[in-house]
Amino acid sequence: MDPEFFEQLAMPLFDQLYNFAHWLTGDRTDAEDLVQETYAKALKGFRSFQQGTNLRAWMYRILRNTFHTSRTGLAAQNTSSLEEEEAQGNAVTAHTVTPELLLLQQEDQQTVLKALAALPVPYREIILLCEVEELSYREIAQVLDVPIGTVMSRLSRARTALRQPQKTNPLGRPIDARTL
Amino acid sequence: MPVPCDQNPITLASYLDGELAPDQIPAMHEHIATCPQCAIEIAELTRLKHGLRAARGHHTPTLEFKKKLQQQVAPPRRPRLNVLRFIPAALALAATLLLAFTWTQHSRRQDAFSEVADLHVNALASTNPLDVISTDRHTVKPWFQGRIPFSFNVPELTGTEFTLLGGRVVYLHQQPGAQLIVAMRQHKISVLIFQASPGQALPFPASTEAGAHNAFTVETWQSNGLRFLVIGDVDATEIERLAQSLKQANS
């Protein structure tokens, strides 16, 4: 693609990409750095971008990969336990109604947002891509570079973690219930 | 204790995410209607979805940062014209004219596409985007009769990944046209149809394969005196599939 088109095509995604970056980094300065680097990389690689393929998924993918290799990203991520869990055959326990769910009903959106901010990165990013950025499963698979089956099982676990933060945090990082 | 349900929670979530295959949806509806456990789970997931809506646009960039980034991605302007100084005058004039011509054509096309993108975005942003709300093509087609100066066929979308939501009358360069809104999963696609009369040629290329414009995928073609445009934030292959069914219905 001609780089002259880049501005027209990529700038409309700016607000959304910034929101995604800020949710990932949790910090304005880091989010700005991340968005800036994403656009710089995308501009550089734009010639190889195939017209007709999904620009949105492509931009999110660059941003996400940039985040994972950044200082904040490296500090925040620890996907090994997730990958192990996924390698074990996607066992998903049958759902049950728990007191936590009933509790959620009484809480407001702020609570959900705080729980989202406290989620481990692999869960937070997939929730953001699906629920906030409204990407399809197929687009999410492109962004994360995983099969659609993995998107579905990870999303399921992420939702469980979001609803029962204390129990299912796979990194064993204790989350203080008072901060939720 | 009620009998535990063996419904896979992933299937329930796919259903809510609009990712369940259309042929599985009736069975899912039936199941939810008879299984309190799944009905509660659906309610909980819906609640969570609503809660997460607050995260959309929650963090907004500063204007300062936006300007900074815009400068970073703006294409370098003008300096290329300096090259012309080294070309003999006549050739330079020809080159300039050609450059001006292609630039005008190009920007006219870009303008036309942005206007189409605006029509699409307006429909999505509007609280009452549709003048006629119906998933039935036999309702939508006659509705347009008398409201626009041409007629077209609405393809049968039942049983496909696309769902017709309805239509409205829109104007592009003072020409009335039809806009159909079609849903695909969580995405909405606009189909725009205008008369392609020679006097008021809309500045579109004769036809394009689905391509990206302003973050939307657009495909356009002309058939039997009508100009068709399909635009949405989905993949080119998906736009292409919808375009095919329109082409078949109007061939």
Ligand SMILES: [Zn+2]
């Ligand atoms: Zn059930």
